Amino acid sequence: xxxxxxxxxxxxxxxxxxxxxxxxxxxxxxxxxxxxxxxxxxxxxxxxxxxxxxxxxxxxxxxxxxxxxxxxxxxxxxxxxxxxxxxxxxxxxxxxxxxxxxxxxxxxxxxxxx
Amino acid sequence: xxxxxxxxxxxxxxxxxxxxxxxxxxxxxxxxxxxxxxxxxxxxxxxxxxxxxxxxxxxxxxxxxxxxxxxxxxxxxxxxxxxxxxxxxxxxxxxxxxxxxxxxxxxxxxxxxx
Numbered sequence: 118x119x120x121x122x123x124x125x126x127x128x129x130x131x132x133x134x135x136x137x138x139x140x141x142x143x144x145x146x147x148x149x150x151x152x153x154x155x156x157x158x159x160x161x162x163x164x165x166x167x168x169x170x171x172x173x174x175x176x177x178x179x180x181x182x183x184x185x186x187x188x189x190x191x192x193x194x195x196x197x198x199x200x201x202x203x204x205x206x207x208x209x210x211x212x213x214x215x216x217x218x219x220x221x222x223x224x225x226x227x228x229x230x231x
Numbered sequence: 232x233x234x235x236x237x238x239x240x241x242x243x244x245x246x247x248x249x250x251x252x253x254x255x256x257x258x259x260x261x262x263x264x265x266x267x268x269x270x271x272x273x274x275x276x277x278x279x280x281x282x283x284x285x286x287x288x289x290x291x292x293x294x295x296x297x298x299x300x301x302x303x304x305x306x307x308x309x310x311x312x313x314x315x316x317x318x319x320x321x322x323x324x325x326x327x328x329x330x331x332x333x334x335x336x337x338x339x340x341x342x343x344x345x
Contacts, residue, residue, distance in 0.1 A: 120274070121274075148331060150331060150332070150333075152333070152335075159335055159336070159337045159338060160321065160323075160333075160335035160338075161335075162332050162333060162334065165330060165331060165332060172330055173329070173330050173332045175332070207275065209275075211331055213331075214330050214331055215330070215331060216263040216282070216325040216327075216329070216330070216331055217263070217282055218331060219277055219280070220277070220331060220333065221274075221276075221277075222267075222274045222275040222276065223274065224274055225274075
């Protein structure tokens with residue numbers, strides 16, 4: 118079974134631009150979560166989608182948004198990029214949205230904001 | 232807000248040494264506990280998890296962790312490390328009724344010298 122895939126793997130943007138990252142979950146998984154990983158703040162939860170609905174949201178500004186499609190694929194968007202948005206963005210998928218549903222992580226998208 | 236603390240940021244061990252990585256969390260209610268590992272160049276993957284029952288849980292690759300409720304701790308152990316255990320280890324918590332929103336500790340970088 119194919120794992121979680123994320124595209125693109127690397128991105129370079131400039132301040133003020135916007136970016137869209139994509140995540141394809143493992144087949145049969147309906148929950149997708151996004152995390153931001155930085156050297157300073159570590160791994161932080163962004164949001165979680167289940168059945169096309171945002172179920173949980175972390176403490177990030179409204180510039181960070183996401184959505185989930187009917188095939189469970191998810192995208193996250195960051196508008197008006199800031200230097201501090203440079204990070205590794207990880208996507209994780211699970212069968213359901215419960216704590217006991219193991220989350221499988223993708224390789225991440227490394228975003229650099231110049 | 233709940234937090235997860237990993238007090239050892241960097242650990243260097245020789246092969247065959249015993250390992251114990253500390254993890255403490257601040258949430259007072261029922262929690263689900265996890266250890267994730269990120270090997271160099273690889274995805275974040277689940278090492279072990281605790282939901283309820285026997286507080287000593289065993290995971291992959293000979294790792295185990297002990298949940299001590301009175302100490303709000305979930306320390307990771309391995310009796311004899313190998314060079315291939317070189318990785319970054321993350322403790323994480325999902326409070327009861329928080330869906331699958333993982334709160335991660337800051338991580339511990341383990342280097343095992345051959």
